[in-house]
Amino acid sequence: MKHELNSSRYLRDSRIFQLLLPIRKLKKYEFLTFRKNKRHVIGIPIEMNRIFSGLFILFCAFSSSCVLAQEGVSNVTQEEVDKEINETVEEKKQRELKITKRSALDHYYNGNFRSALDEFLILLAKDPENVDFSFYVGTCYLESYIDKSKAIVYLEYAVQQDKFPKEAIYQLGRAYMFELRFDEAITTFNKYKDILRGDNDHIISGGRMIEQCFNAKQLIKYPIDATFENLGSSVNSAYPDFNPFIPEDESFLIFTSKRPDCLGLQIDLDGFKTPDIFRARESGGEFRQARNIGSAVNTEWYEEVVGISADGQELLVYIDNFDGYDDIYVSPRKGRFFDDYLDLGRNINSDEVETTAGLSTDGNLIFFSREEGNGATGTDLYMSRRLPNGNWGIAQKLPDVINTPYNEAFPHLMADQKTFYFSSEGHASMGGFDIFITEWDEITNTWSVPKNAGYPINTVDDDFNVSLSTTGRYGYVSQYRQDEGFGERDIYRITFNEVDPIRTIVRGSITNxxxxxxxxxxxxxxxxxxxxxxxxxxxxxxxxxxxxxxxxxxxxxxxxxxxxxxxxxxxxxxxxxxxxxxxxxxxxxxxxxxxxxxxxxxxxRKRTGEKYGGLIYAASGSEDGKAKIWDLPSGRQVLSLDNKVGVSEVAFSGNGKYALSGTRTGEVNLWNMPDGSQSKSLTGHTGPITEAVFTKKSKSILTASADSTIRLWNVSTGVVEKIYVGHLDGVNDISISPDNNYFVSASGDGNVLMWEIESEELVGIFDQHKGSVNAVSYSPSGNYVLSAGQDGTVKKWDASTAEELLDFKLHSSPVNAVAVSPNGLMAVSGSDNGFVYVWDIYTGDVKHVLLGHDKPVSSVFISADSKYIITGSAGRNPIIWDLLTGDEVVSLVGHQGGINDVAFTPYIKFPEKEEKSVRDLAQVEPENLEDDIERLEQDLAAIEEQKRLGYDPSLIDVDLFSSKEFVVGQKIILERIYFDFDKFSIRDESVVELNKLLVFLDKNPNVSVEISGHTDSRGADDYNQKLSLSRARSVVGWLKKRKVAGKRMVPKGYGETRPIAPNENPDGSDNPDGRQMNRRIELTITAL
CATH class of the missing domain: 2.60.40 (Immunoglobulin-like)
Known part of the structure; x- marks a missing residue:
């Protein structure tokens, strides 16, 4: 803990220990004299009271320490000592009265009304006509639970005098209210308004009290049929017992108490020990002896239980450790005990004060109260949703139909997810805090006007919370009921007699x-x-x-x-x-x-990756209208599903029973696997399907469309269950959280939105992209989200806070696809320039560049074992890659149009390749042995001729991306940059090799190169020299357009002067293969 004085044994044993205790800030609804719009005690603001009290405590501490000091350092003069010795009896009496009055006021302003009352009664006995003492005695009776009825006689005496504190008439009105004398209270509050005419705050406060009197008269006129039962000495004590809560199975009661056996050493400002949390177990319809839940939760500071999860596994605890931060924590249950509390995170616990909270039955919603602006606007209620990673999302303030200019606290959503209980000093309160009920309207998506829970659940005193049983038959409250309790607020069980006990709790456990x-x-x-x-x-x-x-x-x-x-x-x-x-x-x-x-x-099947039915599939959807299913790793087409129009999306269900294809015209077609028969067609979207995802257990499908909507379909019925509307442009991609409670959507409007699937509510916005967001992917942990955009970036977001964590600027063109590997280590992204990057998700370091597409990459998908990638592009052939090595495994040939989407089956494992031994190979008799020998001799002759021409085969076997060492003068042949005969325009299939060169120059910014063009021997020498220079310039121009500085590249043309292969065969005939080799581009390193 932060206060060092509490570790000092001397201070704990000394008489001044309690005087040095930290000054704890009282909560507004913790036994305060006045509340919202009444934030003054006898004309002095509560904040000033704390300051004055603190100064007084420090003064007393200083004085006491002086008295305890050694005589040798005393500053008391002989004259002062003589004066005290010669003091008369009357003077001593007056001095002692001053000390008593000072102590009484100190207790009063700190909220310790019991101690203040004892001292003011002494003062009043010595001065019976003192108006101030009468006022203080009356107010102390009113604010304590000794006997509120006694307040009236003292306050009536005070207001009958010529000069009396103006607050006395206000307090008298409250005293009448507690005795249910509402007409007299209304008359008194009207007088209060007249006396303080011109003082707006007091007039408003008086008017509010009159409202509450009328509310109380009406509510008491029509009371709820309920029976109150004090839970007895096994639960209650002679000290404040409050905040009762029960789990849904009613197996125990948890509550807060300020009884003497609390663990803390602190004495609260109200004179009681700082509270601890207690639990009483249920047995045979009764509660056993309540016991302190232990030091893991209860400390020497201030703890209150303010909520409990429906299953009783988590406590919500309000903690004030006197450091200025009042926050809510969760204490998880471990076995029979509750463990050390955990912070709820910055979206709940802010720099403001958070005091009460409640969890929904499923644990995915939390409602809590927050005081902002140092209490200037009171406490309001907020809501937050639990995110896939277990953290709480950004808090949203509840609407004004619930929050008022007064204080709200103790929120609780019932099991029906519609009925919401909370306490408030506003609305139609009958005095102080009352409990209110509001209902969620699923048609209008609004909360109803809150209704008072009724008398006698609510009284003219503060009524903070009711903990209801799941059947609605019973409730638990903390109240002071005159002549019924043990001295302070006690815990009562309410039986609602009008609620028929027709509902039964069915409970138990599931074991294997x-x-x-x-x-x-x-x-x-x-x-x-x-x-x-x-x-x-x-x-x-x-x-x-x-x-x-x-x-x-x-x-x-x-x-x-x-x-x-x-x-x-x-x-x-x-x-x-x-x-x-x-x-x-x-x-x-x-x-x-x-x-x-x-x-x-x-x-x-789970462990081996075996697919249902024994087959391993990949799928691809194309503009040719076909969704093709491929056997792996052979690359053999096993099914072709005809959709008649372009296929924009493909997917497999998690159980392997269905393949899915989405079309350009908005249909979603389901196909039975493995026979490929059509199951059903889902219609409703008015634009192309851009993404489709099966939810967990394949019972539902989530689809996104260019029509800007997202739909949730029931697989069995084909009916739309939910429609998510919020994007201003077409939805390009969606991704579901690992727990299947949330999904994120990417749109042309530049935003990524996070949705709660069940409620259809928007719970988060990620909005830092410039332009369209093309792709999005949840991490397997649910902790973060990746998004890829038209701006060429891939961004990593915190799924809890929507905070941008990293910005990966790997691509130089729009990024169309992104995926996170199931093991959470790698990401794969593909862009318009045909590049596919494999990169470390934490550092952004590129592991591989997959260069196989010469057109924009449209889709990437990673296998469930994180070993393989399938990519598709506007070209016709999907490609499967080894994720670990970056090697191409197989190209899937068969489509007649561009590829829009690709996917693997949920479980995939490539079979090991069959390796043959040298002995096995030696036993195989070759066919056409003479032809093989002749072909080998021709190859050897060609190699000898190339050597004579100065060609080194190693020049062509250079991996520009992976190689680490280069030297000045080194030559590299760019093998697949192709030109048609007599032309210098670059052919489309050259893009792959040019992309390699682009990556090489980007990774090595200090390298300068000569790019030289070469021709075959056809044509005039002068013409060939110009043609070769034009070809070199074409390459340089292509690179310049992609932001490579021109000063790093020098184009040269050598014509036909440097062949690397014969242009003619030995017999003089044309050698087209040799001429093709001579029509080349070479790279020479000129500087490093």
Whole structure:
């Protein structure tokens, strides 16, 4: 901890220890005298009170230390000592009264009304007609839980005097409210407004109190039929007990208390110990003795529990360690105990003050309260979504229909994901904080006007939160109920008598057979789905998931018969019929456990990469209207799926049952595998399909289109379930998060948007690209997102914060495709110039440049084992590459149009090549042995002739990209730069070799070169010299257009003077192969 004084044994044992305690900032709803629009105590702002109190404490500490100091260093004069000795009894009495008054005011301003009351009663007994003392006594009764009814007599006396504190009449109005004397309270608040005419703040405050009186009269007139039960001494104490919460299975109660056995050494400003969190376990409908949850969560500082996850595995804890930062933390449960708390991250805990929070049932939403501007605008409620990497996304402030100019706190979304509870000092409050309810309207996508939860859940006192059971039958609150409790606020269980106990909790656990095959570590029971269907009506009730850690689940069902279907990867599916009985046979809880059996075949396929059906496929979609399925690694076409129009998208389902093709006209066609018969066609998009992705378990398909929309389809029915609208231009690409809860979309509008799949809500925007964003890819961890754009960049984003982490400027032309390898180590990106880069995802270092396409790259896809890449371009042939080496594996030949998309099957493993031994090869009798010998002799003769001409074969075997060492004077033949006869325009197939040269010059910026052109022997010498120079200049011009400085390149033309192969055969006939070799471009290193 940060306060060194607390590690000092001397200070802990000394009388001045408590005087040196840090001055803790009170929360606005923690036993304060006045709240929003009442932020003054007796005309002094709370902030000033803290300053005055702090100065007084320091003064007392200093004075005490002087008294404890050695006599030799005392500054007290003999005259002062003589004066104290000669002090009269009356003078001593007055001096002691001053000390008592000073102490009483100090306690009062710090909120310690019990101690202040004791001292003001002493003062009032000695001076019964003192108006101020009467006012303070009345206010102390009102603000403490000793006996609020006693406040009235003292405050009435105060306001009847000629001179009285103006706040006394305000406090008298509040005292009448606590006694439910609302007409008298209204009259008093009207007087308060008249007395303080001209003081806007006080007039507003008085008017607000009058509103609350009318609200209270109406609510009390129509009370809720509810019964309150004090949970007794096993839970409650004579000290403040508050903030009760229960998990959905109601197996324990968690709450906050300021009782003496709290672990902290601190004394709070209200006179009680700083609070700790306690837990009471449920047994037979009763709660056992509450116990401190331990030092992992509770410390010597200030902790309150402010929320709990539905499964009881996480506590939300508000912590104030007196360092000026009040934040919310999460404490995860480990076994029977809660562990040390974890920070919720900067999107939740900001530089402002965050105090209360609540999690949705599925744990993917968090609502919390934040005080901004040093409390000037009160606390408001915010919401954040859990991102795929487990972090919380950017917080969004809830609308003004919920947030008011007053304070809001303790948010809680019920299990139906529609009903929202929170507390507020605004709205139709009947006094202080009240609990309100609002409902989410799925048609208008708005919250309803909040409704007061009603009396007696709400009272004229502060009512902060109610923790409801999943059936809605019970609730737990903290209240002070006169003559019922143990002295302060206690925990009560409310039974809502109007709620029929017709819903039953079905809960249990999911386990696997203990002696089953070992499973992969990432396959666990928590990833299973439980689907519940009404057997009588076939109505779908809902989908449930067990807790990821405990494998426990809970469902709330009305009377009826239900089929519960449990399914999960690598296990055999199972189902049970659950009967929920009503009326006389009603039970509140049913225990139903499931034991699942692993599927050995599924496990084998997972581990070996074996494809369902035994085949390994790649797919490609082309402008020729065909989606082709290829066998690998042979490259043999096994299916051609005719779509009639250009195919813009291809994909495989995760279970291998379907192939998918999206078309230029907006259809999405599903094909059965492996026979290739068409299953169905999904229609609805009005523009070309740009991307299609199967969701987990292949039950849904997410499609993107140039029509600017994204659609979610049900695979079984072919019906559109959701439409995501938000882009201002066509959607170019989408990628789903690993947990299948989110997806990101890239658009021509220049933005990448993040969506929550289930709610259709936009939860993040990535907007730093200049121009269209062409491609996007989630990392396998879900921690980051890659996007590629028309601006030639690939950007890496933090998926939690939408912060740009890195900007990779690898490409010199628009980037059309990007993918992250499933192992999370590499990225692959392809661009308009035909380049495909393989690069390190963390450093951006290029590992390989794949040079095989001479037209813009349209698509890249990485195999599930992170070993292979398939790429497609506007050319006709998809290419498969070895990711580790950058070598081309096979080119897939068969399309008659440009390739728009490529894909692998979900599981892929290339078979090992069969290697033959030397002995096996020696035993093979060659065919046409004489022809082979003749061909070999001709090759040897050609090599000898090339040597005579000065040609070195090693000049052509240079890898410009991979080679590390070059020397001045070194010659390199650019083997595949081609020119037609008698022309100097570069042929299309030369782009691959030119790209190599471009990469070489880009990687070696200090290298200068001579680029020389050469011809064959046909034509006049002078003409050939000019033609060769023109060809060299064509190459230099091509490089200049791609930002290579002209001063680094010198074009030369040598005509036919430097052949490297014979232009004619020995018999004088034409040698076309030799002439082709002579029509070449050479590179000579001139400077390094």
């Amino acid at each position: 057979i203990k002696d089953s095959l070992n499973l992969d570590p990432d396959i666990h029971v928590g990833s299973f789905e439980m689907t519940v269907t009404d057997m009588n009506t076939d109505e779908f009730i809902g989908t449930y998931r067990p807790n990821m850690k405990s494998s426990n689940y809970a469902q709330i069902l009305q009377p009826g018969e239900y089929c519960v279907y449990v399914e999960g990867e690598l296990y055999f599916d199972t189902s049970e019929v659950v009967a929920v009985l009503g009326k006389s046979s009603y039970v509140s809880e049913i225990i139903q456990n499931y034991t699942l059996r692993p599927d050995p075949d599924a496990i084998r």
